[in-house]
Amino acid sequence: MTETTPTTREPDPLEFDQPRVSIRKPEHRFDTQGEAPDAVRVERAMNSFVRDFGRTAAIYMESCIHCGMCAEACHFYEVTQDPQYTPIWKLEPFKQAYKREYGPFAFVYRALNLKPKVTVDELQQWQHLIYDSCTVCGRCSLMCPMGIDIASLVSQARHGMFKAGLVPHELAAVTERARREGSPLGATPKVFADRCEWLADEHEVEITIDKPRADVLCAMSSIEIMKYPESIVATARIMRHIGADWTFRLDGYEATNFGLLTGDAATQKELTLKIIHAAVACGARVVVLPECGHAYTALRWMGANMYGKPLPFKVMHIAEFLAEQVHAGKLRLRKVNRTATFHDPCQLVRRGGAIEAPREVLQALGVELREMYPTKGANWCCGGGGGVVAIHRADELRHKVFRIKMEQIEETGAELPVTSCANCRQTFDDGQAHFKWDKTMHSLLELVADNLVEDEQ
């Protein structure tokens, strides 16, 4: 057993003076939470894993033929050629548990002890595979010849790991902070309100907060609030430009959801419901999500299921919202006469389905789009998704993975790398600093805000 988090401990200090925001590198890692005995941890992990099982996940568990092709799709395997990073291997203890405890022949496996019980030591070893070296990017799910959505199984395994108190230190710390303060990176309602006030003065733009009724409710990610506050300004400028009836609300402004990344389903639900209740309270017709991939998954695809019924409003990623405004002729943009390439955020594009919207916005900006290879659904992940960018011990591996992105972008010869996810963006910032690379990732949202035609008038 590694050290367990003491029950009374000061929250980990956050670190904002680095290219990526996380907690400061812990002197002592606590990658085990709570006081439960080993056997109880294992039982909780496995119970949670198999209890979540529905038909689809069970079909997946029955279908793997151990062909190993998923390895070819995984960026962590691609750069290391280390077989432990084979995506389906990341689920091995959980596959064992499924066969032993839940599958149609579980009674045979148990009676003949064909699959041994999983141990805490195994689960602790697997923490590195389930968290540090999986961004839940789902590229493997696109490769699997059986059609198994491996990424969804990793998310399910994370639920088990959380229940067992076996979450990496950083993710446990920021999720705990999110639960206590409403934001994983200290973007509390007061901090957010103060930032908006300061930004409104600094940039001479009206930032609407807590309007009682509004058509459009906007939300931001904590990375933007704390690291890229220009995104808040950009959002406000664009909303004013198109004449939207919009607002931020202090009871639901934070779209980051570390509950989803950690596997803490209760916190995920709590954070999601804040935005849903805020939107309902102001009668919003549309909730516009920030440049954040997993925030999109959390509300667009999982929100209604947390709510228990269809949402009474539409959920859009800011890139989709911008594309809609382009089509409606409301967004008048100055042409950017430069070459650009688009990095596809996995949760937005490959797994979220908003494949063309960001490209339509780039087209409206008049850039010459030079696609990477591979691109769109098959594009490589930046390496920082799924909470990986926050985990200090994963830095070395993540930097190796980042080389793929640098090569992809260099090959396009494009001047402007653009994306629409603040987490990808900070992963690029960190990679840029590490490799002293001369390319800086740009935000699609900020690129649009910087080129609104009215700004020239």
Add this chain to the structure above:
Amino acid sequence: MSLLDFARGPALQWSIVIFVVGVLWRLLGVLLLRTRKDHSAPRKEAAWKGLRLIALRSWPRKEFLGGTAFGEVMGYAFHIGFLLALFFFVPHVLFFADIARGLLGTDLHGLTGLNWPTLPNGVVTLLSAISIAALVAVLIHRIVSPVKRLISNFDDYFSWLVTIAPLATGMAAFAHLGGWPYEQLLAVHLLSAELLLAWFPFGKLMHAFTIFAARGSTGMLFERKGASL
């Protein structure tokens, strides 16, 4: 009771019973599980169109082809060889017709007036040889590839064995190998096929059925979101 009588009688009956009951048990065991209703607003209403993934995933996207081509080609080689030999070899067709007459009182010809097509013996021999060669290749790959070696378990090796055994014993019987009595060769061939049937529900051979459910489920879930297939 001779070995051939045993292979044609109780062994055949029991292996079919184990196969049918086992396959149904395993399939229904997962297909009857609950699913939660998805309340999210679909991007595409016609999620069923995602069922095209069942066909689409039969060949990798071009981005993935480089690293997987060997597995794909060898996989197709042994599957196609095995299935053609199984269903279009004259003695097999006669054997199945015999079983059909035993169970239904008639065969395909009696039911429809159509004859089941067959392949010349030489072609079946060639197909079996290709299939065996491809199976040997995938076994070697499983052992030498660090990825496949790590993720492999008993099921992978045993399923390989029960798959290659009917091919090998079938060719041996056809060639009257080693001067053994034909009846014994035939009995061993039948028993090896029955071992495959009896093992089928318990291991990875079940992918012959689950592949449709897995690809279909993912296809529909992803199509609903407009996600990449």
